[in-house]
Amino acid sequence: MMNGAARRREIRDLLRVGPIAVAELSERYNVSESTIRRDLARLSESGEIVRTYGGALSSNTAEEQPLREREQLAGAEKAAIARTAEPHAAECRLVLLDAGTTVGALAGRLAARGGLTVATTGLTSINILAGVPGIELIVLGGTVRQLSLGMVGPLAESAVSRLTADAAFLGADGVVAGRGICEARPEQTALKQLMIDRSREVCVLADSGKLGRANSHWWATFDRRWTLITDASATEEQLRPFHADPLCTVEVAAP
Template identity: 85%
Template sequence: MNASARRSEIRDLLQVRPVAVAELAARYGVSESTIRRDLARLSASGAVVRTYGGALSSAPPEEQSLGEREKLAAREKAAIARAAECHAADCRLVLLDAGTTVGALAARLAARGGLTVATPGLTSINILAGVPGIELIVLGGTVRPLSLGMVGPLAESAVARLTADAVFLGADGVVAGRGLCEARPEQTALKQLMIDRSREIYVLADAAKLGRADSHWWATFDRPWTLITDASAPAERLAPFRADPLCTVEVALPL
């Protein structure tokens, strides 16, 4: 990755949460002095605000569109999808959430076949529709333009009529001991129902999502669940999840 692309990705990442210099250096495999120069350039342009040991975005956080999310942490999401795929191996019916990381998993399941998939996510629907060996159940509802996921009473009614061997969830943020957060209550209402109707629970979240709690609506866990994240997640951010008695942490190896 060249310097310009790295700075662009850093700017996008800082719109999600503040980030430390040391974390960015580890994430991109460069020196801390290189990251400081990147942040100095971004600060001079007004894109970020420098803090002690790191930086944060100068703009207020906004919910990102699906297209914007697809550009963030693509390698990390691919690694998470590969790690998640093995957990679907013995399943007959799985629930796939909306979102880009779960969409990456859908692409891997398309090559596997021999599975029934129920999903409200148009990304996964477009990937899986017509694929031999995949029985696709569309959880219809009201489409949210930003996420291209369906929500509302129609989607909830469909989920209430099935049971799944496993659910694979995304989220705006995930917090140990608290759960998943999203921008709208109808999103978390559907996620909570998907959790309740599934035997196994997997949360697919890249390092930027860990500990993020700036959305207002939550789905919670009252039984064991597995967090699958990427190898750039620092130890201090993983520690609360490792300490959570309900959570199993799985770190996806880089591709």
């Protein structure tokens, strides 16, 4: 049997790939869940991991990335997702755009459409759409989060609660089949939940690195049909739970 030090080193390396539950680690190493919790406690004390409800994740992935860093990641994938998402706005009169770089890529495509009202909390989309002919831009004001350059809080929530949209296009830190969208802060998920509730159609734009990722503690959930639009790098293993979710329709963007 692997000794404790070797097991902890391996657990630390596994967590760099993504969060793992205590039960999964217990089964993997054929030790009790109490033993795994002690391992995680020691790794947490050293700052190598962060404990979560029922498991842990690497401290290197625990923090939300600033938007300026995310703009440099998966550019081709985000462009493909935006291209696949655009037809969902074809028959819309008013759409809601979340903050974030993937939704911002969609804003770039909508700028050429005209005849559309766009309500958004994202400064990326605002900068793209401001002054574009044929686009009526509604800025859903609130408190600007420096990391995402998106607006949150009671002012933004009040604005969203006063409208209905034909479609909402949402980003996410992570998306889990049967569970929903996770974000770093509760005010983010509160606003996303309102967007879900106030829209006829909901599309989640998430590159493959977000699928199954549950490294944040706050969730917006789905109680009706929604569409996941992801990129061609998504594996069958990643997509299987979403295909099995009766509320979810999966669209994979061609590269």
